[in-house]
Amino acid sequence: MISCRRLFSNSAIHLHENPLGLPRQKTVPPQIPRRTGPPAKRGIPNVKKVLAVASGKGGVGKSTVTVNLAFALAMLPSRLRVGILDLDIFGPSIPTLMGLVHAGEPHLTESGALLPVTNHGLSTMSMGYLLPKGIDTAVVWRGLMVQKAVQQLLFDVDWTGGSGGHGLDILVVDMPPGTGDVPLTLGQLVNVDGDKETDVKVGSVIVSTPQDVALTDVKKGISMFRKVSVPVTGLILNQSHFICGNCSTPHYLFGSPDRFHEAAKQMEVDVLAELPLVPGVSKDGDSGIPYALSGWNENEVGGKIWNEAMKGVAEKVWATLQRPPSHVTL
Ligand SMILES: Nc1ncnc2c1ncn2[C@@H]1O[C@H](COP(=O)(O)OP(=O)(O)O)[C@@H](O)[C@H]1O
Numbered sequence: 001m002i003s004c005r006r007l008f009s010n011s012a013i014h015l016h017e018n019p020l021g022l023p024r025q026k027t028v029p030p031q032i033p034r035r036t037g038p039p040a041k042r043g044i045p046n047v048k049k050v051l052a053v054a055s056g057k058g059g060v061g062k063s064t065v066t067v068n069l070a071f072a073l074a075m076l077p078s079r080l081r082v083g084i085l086d087l088d089i090f091g092p093s094i095p096t097l098m099g100l101v102h103a104g105e106p107h108l109t110e111s112g113a114l115l116p117v118t119n120h121g122l123s124t125m126s127m128g129y130l131l132p133k134g135i136d137t138a139v140v141w142r143g144l145m146v147q148k149a150v151q152q153l154l155f156d157v158d159w160t161g162g163s164g165g166h167g168l169d170i171l172v173v174d175m176p177p178g179t180g181d182v183p184l185t186l187g188q189l190v191n192v193d194g195d196k197e198t199d200v201k202v203g204s205v206i207v208s209t210p211q212d213v214a215l216t217d218v219k220k221g222i223s224m225f226r227k228v229s230v231p232v233t234g235l236i237l238n239q240s241h242f243i244c245g246n247c248s249t250p251h252y253l254f255g256s257p258d259r260f261h262e263a264a265k266q267m268e269v270d271v272l273a274e275l276p277l278v279p280g281v282s283k284d285g286d287s288g289i290p291y292a293l294s295g296w297n298e299n300e301v302g303g304k305i306w307n308e309a310m311k312g313v314a315e316k317v318w319a320t321l322q323r324p325p326s327h328v329t330l
């Protein structure tokens with residue numbers, strides 16, 4: 001194992017082809033076609049199932065849900081091996097939420113794959129680990145650069161590292177907001193049906209808040225995943241209500257959840273949970289200890305509901321991903 005060298009120090013041409021600056025690997029990952037022809041799809045090495053967590057808008061709690069859902073999955077009785085992949089290239093927040101801001105650069109295997117960075121018993125990979133530290137570095141990429149970086153993060157991570165050499169039962173992917181290059185690349189390159197030995201079964205969860213501005217984008221998110229043949233496992237309404245310490249009545253601070261349920265029905269997608277607004281969820285996220293781990297205190301009534309709802313989502317998602325391939329036709 002060697003230490004990953006500092007990134008973004010390569011020539012422009014090298015950067016374009018290899019944005020993460022990884023050494024050449026023996027196995028060539030699938031390539032995005034330049035103009036025509038279908039891309040070569042494949043599974044993600046050492047990963048059995050993938051769950052993409054997406055949203056139409058930023059700031060709705062997608063990364064928070066990703067991390068807490070990953071722990072809820074890991075805590076199911078089947079004791080799944082779970083990893084988190086942060087594909088939010090422009091705004092990675094998994095290092096913060098996992099308490100890994102000072103983790104340093106990932107190590108590389110001898111064949112040049114990235115080794116996941118682990119905390120609280122979960123393996124993670126994020127663009128955040130690959131940016132030079134100490135300055136406010138912004139990724140200013142578009143088009144092919146983003147596609148290539150996503151390709152490297154999908155196929156050039158050795159998920160057997162950090163999971164006792166076994167690989168992962170499920171990889172939870174924190175997607176960037178909106179309908180851009182990243183979901184397209186995922187849909188183009190990853191075999192989603194899980195019907196061959198090398199395939200990986202993929203599902204997705206779309207997170208929204210109750211406001212109309214967020215809701216409009218949920219429909220776009222569903223339609224985007226359908227276009228790239230990634231099955232939508234269900235929707236999560238986050239910050240749906242607030243329960244104060246003095247009463248058990250839900251306060252719908254951002255409006256009634258009815259419109260969200262109507263939209264879900266219209267689009268024929270299940271609602272997996274309504275998650276309350278819980279101050280501790282935010283506080284613990286900022287301090288790098290996911291709420292699923294830190295537990296809840298009695299003054300925070302919504303916290304218990306949050307954790308139970310998250311457990312319910314984990315059970316539903318895992319059950320759905322066990323089903324035989326759907327053979328989505330478009
Ligand atoms: N249910 C919730 N209760 C309290 N705070 C929340 C909840 N969901 C998200 N937050 C907070 O909202 C902010 C945005 O969440 P984040 O997960 O970063 O959103 P996104 O990934 O969609 O941009 C964070 O500060 C997070 O802690």
Ligand SMILES: [Mg+2]
Nearest residue numbers: 062063088093
């Ligand atoms: Mg985020």
